[in-house]
Amino acid sequence: MRTAKWAIVLACAIAVAAPTVLAAPKVGTPAPAFTATDTQSRPHSLADYKGKWVVLEWHNQGCPYVQKQYKSGNMQKLQQEWTGKGVVWLTIISSAPGKQGYVTAEQEDAYVKEQHASPTAVLLDPEGTIGHMYEAKTTPHMFVIDPKGVLVYDGAIDDKPTTDLADVATATNYVSAALKEAMAGKPVTTPTSKPYGCSVKYPTGS
């Protein structure tokens, strides 16, 4: 009898706790779980990458802030450096069809080739599902997730919120800094920062 009562209490507690899984992303707590398809029609789940470091990069090839990172070669350099160290780098496109930055899988593959980019995969999120889950606001907007699936960084790519290519050289890159510190088992000095860039072009009304 007593056990049954506790089972009900426990069930209620789980029911109350469950929605927190869908809660806003917060550094120090588990990163929201997602599944998406990449430009090669391969599925990717965050859960597949337990045990690995994961970087999420919100992307829009037409945005001047994104172009700053790609035209300077900086984003490609970061992708190469960190995937070389076993990091899973997921570029995510949340532009809706008909909106600026929306691309087909073929168009994005051509862009990746032309830019000599080397993300692990480019995830297509035309309904904005993952974008809303992470409350991605701008392109770029960067997240770093540790091997336990805990969010360790949420914010801007660096500390120079401009479109000026020249600023890349003197900027402090928050993603690299977070990965270096977290991988060394140190606390991340800047675990959050305000993302800067173009607004994510979500479907209207979503």
Next chain:
Amino acid sequence: MLLIPRFLVVCMTSSCAVCRRVSAAIVIQLLAAASGMAAPRQVSAPHLTVELLADQATIVPGKDLWLGIRFALEPGWHIYWQNPGDSGGPPTVGWKLPAGLAAGPIEWPAPERIEVPPLVNYGYDGDVVLPVRISAANRQPAGDVRLAATVKWLVCRDLCLSGRADVELPLPLPPELTGAVPGWKKLLSQALGKVPRAAPASWKAEARSEGDNFVVSVQTGRREAGGVFFPLDEDQIDDSAPQKVEPFAEGVRFTLRKSNRLLTAPAALRGVISLPGARAFVVSAPLDAKVSQRRTR
């Protein structure tokens, strides 16, 4: 004497129209630089015009002057307040002033909430004047001066463009501009009227944490029918979350969603509140740690 490089002369006389135009523009720049030619008072740039204006036609030694940086924006485009909200950045100004004159900071008029889904920005659209106090306390005598500024800005719609302009205002004003002073004076006093004031000492502002929200109560001594809270510190509240505004007998209460990126509780929430009747005040609402703890446990 200014020597114009030979290649420019060749280009200026070439049969290529674009070459002629470009080289002529370079020569004009060179001439301007060499002669110390005045920068314009007004500059047109993509999606806006920026100009300098003043509330006096001349510098009066010992008397402060109000100078305005006026942005006239194309419909649909905006520039930013000191805290831009979810994205963007405020305009900046670098002064080049003659000895004896000193520029104060930009006095920011209360902004508007500008929705650019999924973002909310704090800024201005239409026609906005940003006042700056020029102190002439140490200026003797008046003389001819030029107030020169390099203005930089970010202008956005759903996309953004950065811009800059070198502008200057000669004082005393040339005769063709003196007639504009009464109009400028009016624009400046309107802009200064929108600059938030310090909250009266009799007001009481306090904040408490309630789960995902901060609740900021401001006792103004009367029921406030509405209002908007503009945070002065970035990343304390979620700028794009709708604000719940509740009037009560002695003031108004704002329920503001916390920013995802706020990891430690701030000591206070500082902000500008815009109230009905075009009133705007700076408030600092200390966060009551004891009350917050009780509520969240």
